[in-house]
Amino acid sequence: MKKNIMPKISLAVLCFLIETNIARAFTTANDGTEYNFEKLSTIENAGVKKIMEGNTICYMIETSDTIASNDVFKIDQGVIIKFADQAELVILGEADLQSTEEHPTLLTTTSDNTAYGISLRNEGGIMMSWINFEHVGFTAMSPGSVNVSHCHFSNHNGKTAAALFFISAGTMSTISDCVFERCTNAAIGSAANASQPMTITNCVFNQNSTDNTNKPQINITASEIVIDNCKVLGDSSSITVNNMVGGIGISNFVGYESDIKITNCQIMHNRYGIGTVGSAKIVVKDNLICHNNHEANPMNGGSGISFYDPYGQTTALVAQNLIEGNMWGITIIGCKDVNVGKPAGSEVSSPGLNVFKNNGFNNQPYDLYNNSTITVYAQNNIWSVEQQTEELIETVIYHQHDNSNLGEVIFMPAFDETSHMSSLRLKKEEGKLYDLNGRVVKVQNNKRNLLISNGKKMVR
Numbered sequence: 001m002k003k004n005i006m007p008k009i010s011l012a013v014l015c016f017l018i019e020t021n022i023a024r025a026f027t028t029a030n031d032g033t034e035y036n037f038e039k040l041s042t043i044e045n046a047g048v049k050k051i052m053e054g055n056t057i058c059y060m061i062e063t064s065d066t067i068a069s070n071d072v073f074k075i076d077q078g079v080i081i082k083f084a085d086q087a088e089l090v091i092l093g094e095a096d097l098q099s100t101e102e103h104p105t106l107l108t109t110t111s112d113n114t115a116y117g118i119s120l121r122n123e124g125g126i127m128m129s130w131i132n133f134e135h136v137g138f139t140a141m142s143p144g145s146v147n148v149s150h151c152h153f154s155n156h157n158g159k160t161a162a163a164l165f166f167i168s169a170g171t172m173s174t175i176s177d178c179v180f181e182r183c184t185n186a187a188i189g190s191a192a193n194a195s196q197p198m199t200i201t202n203c204v205f206n207q208n209s210t211d212n213t214n215k216p217q218i219n220i221t222a223s224e225i226v227i228d229n230c231k232v233l234g235d236s237s238s239i240t241v242n243n244m245v246g247g248i249g250i251s252n253f254v255g256y257e258s259d260i261k262i263t264n265c266q267i268m269h270n271r272y273g274i275g276t277v278g279s280a281k282i283v284v285k286d287n288l289i290c291h292n293n294h295e296a297n298p299m300n301g302g303s304g305i306s307f308y309d310p311y312g313q314t315t316a317l318v319a320q321n322l323i324e325g326n327m328w329g330i331t332i333i334g335c336k337d338v339n340v341g342k343p344a345g346s347e348v349s350s351p352g353l354n355v356f357k358n359n360g361f362n363n364q365p366y367d368l369y370n371n372s373t374i375t376v377y378a379q380n381n382i383w384s385v386e387q388q389t390e391e392l393i394e395t396v397i398y399h400q401h402d403n404s405n406l407g408e409v410i411f412m413p414a415f416d417e418t419s420h421m422s423s424l425r426l427k428k429e430e431g432k433l434y435d436l437n438g439r440v441v442k443v444q445n446n447k448r449n450l451l452i453s454n455g456k457k458m459v460r
Contacts, residue, residue, distance in 0.1 A: 025063030078103030083115030162189025186219035216246030222258035234269035252278030279313035302327025329359035342377035352380030388414035
């Protein structure tokens with residue numbers, strides 16, 4: 001049996017530069033002046049009109065303006081900004097886009113949805129917080145750090161490849177405590193030829209890529225990437241909604257050095273959960289990767305985790321995840337060393353402790369599919385069989401045993417709760433939770449782990 005399980009991950013064009021269809025109506029004086037929308041509204045040819053919507057100040061951006069490189073732009077707090085057809089604010093100078101929780105700023109459109117929003121093209125990066133982007137987006141073309149927190153991106157109109165889009169390479173940027181929902185294209189994206197390191201933490205991604213093309217909700221190029229404590233959620237009500245949309249897609253088409261960590265996330269109800277293409281060093285740990293089965297043809301997708309590297313350079317550690325309800329639990333094509341469970345002795349040592357449950361389709365279970373020639377260690381896991389015996393586990397793994405051209409999966413010993421607890425000499429006390437290393441876990445700890453409570457396995 002041979003199959004192509006890795007979906008093609010659509011990324012931005014190799015070199016992308018925003019060009020609007022209207023001339024720049026206004027460029028600031030380039031003399032060190034500080035501007036905001038209030039000041040622009042007082043300049044006759046700036047194309048910014050101030051009106052009131054109830055008790056809220058609203059600025060209508062009727063044409064596109066540029067903040068010159070020697071000038072400064074500071075966002076107005078607690079106001080509404082409405083961009084007209086094709087309008088855009090381009091920032092070449094220093095900028096401060098920090099609003100507050102008490103006085104957030106809304107960026108939206110007029111009656112149409114064809115505006116761009118804000119494009120950052122300075123040298124120094126930016127701090128941005130408490131801004132709600134509705135229909136419009138934010139594009140970063142800056143070598144400096146772009147730090148985004150407590151922002152809300154909704155219903156992005158698709159004028160750029162992502163609601164938050166990084167066009168060029170830059171220094172480490174952070175996206176934290178943000179929400180992205182129902183955006184036409186990806187929520188966060190980066191150009192295929194741009195090494196843009198980023199840390200994404202405490203964010204929610206909900207039903208993005210609504211145009212239902214082959215673009216995951218997070219659609220970025222490999223670099224130093226950390227995605228931690230995020231929710232990447234498709235539509236749980238129907239597997240036919242957005243059935244072309246993956247969860248997290250990270251590709252390396254240019255050969256960048258790449259260190260990827262995906263931890264403590266919920267990745268659920270997408271076409272696939274995590275898909276990597278090209279060489280990388282990867283850690284996938286402590287995640288819930290469930291029901292990523294929104295794919296009409298299982299030969300084209302549906303993996304909880306998929307590693308694809310025909311050049312044989314990728315190393316990956318997969319540990320302590322719940323992998324449930326996907327068409328394929330884990331699929332491997334190429335790569336150098338994918339360790340799903342080997343406590344020692346490998347280039348990347350994994351404790352295993354993954355829980356597999358009900359992965360497969362058409363009454364055929366697939367917890368792990370080794371569609372490569374490498375030997376894969378997958379010891380010390382709990383597989384989706386009634387008893388953790390070699391004979392039964394063999395039925396949920398596809399490897400050399402099924403096709404002599406493929407590499408072997410070494411999956412025994414599986415996790416043995418009885419011997420593990422005996423070796424720890426752990427006295428189970430009523431009402432306490434223990435992790436698989438025998439440590440007591442406090443109830444208020446919100447970290448997801450496989451736990452033992454009163455002798456029973458549970459995921460928390």
